[in-house]
Amino acid sequence: MTHPSLNEKIAKILAEDAAKIEENSWRGKIKRVWQAEHKKKAFKAEIFALLRGLSKKGIFTLFLIVAFVFALTFSVL
Template identity: 45%
Template sequence: MNKCPSCGYARNKDAVKCTQCGHYFSKVMEIISAEEAEEELLTFRGQCKRILKSGNIKAELLAEYKKFRDGLSRKGIFTLYLILAFIFLLTLSVL
């Protein structure tokens, strides 16, 4: 049996949260913060931060583009190029 660092209440070794004060123990907080950091890396904002923090932004952008392109099917690539061609033609017609 250990004690809660917040209130001193006796706690079970396997407990995640203090039953007296509701304080989460440090191991759980470490796991939660690690999961939040991992989720942050998967978001667009996290990817942009990682690219900007890298020493070689051009290489990171190319690596990110290759990862994106490898995740697309042939049909997805065709659709993407078709959309880009359509936008290009619309731009030319306006000029």
């Protein structure tokens, strides 16, 4: 039975770390939604996870941005 060399161990640790980073990135989240069986449910879960990570100030700021864009769109029409 051969034991993995130090370089192989380091390569394995780096690959696992890169996989975790990719999974938590924006691209990884989109990929997870795209590959899900129930895309609507997966998208909703990702949105709620995003909102859970925001503070009250962040949610309020997001609300103001959406309201401002809505008001501008409504005023043009």
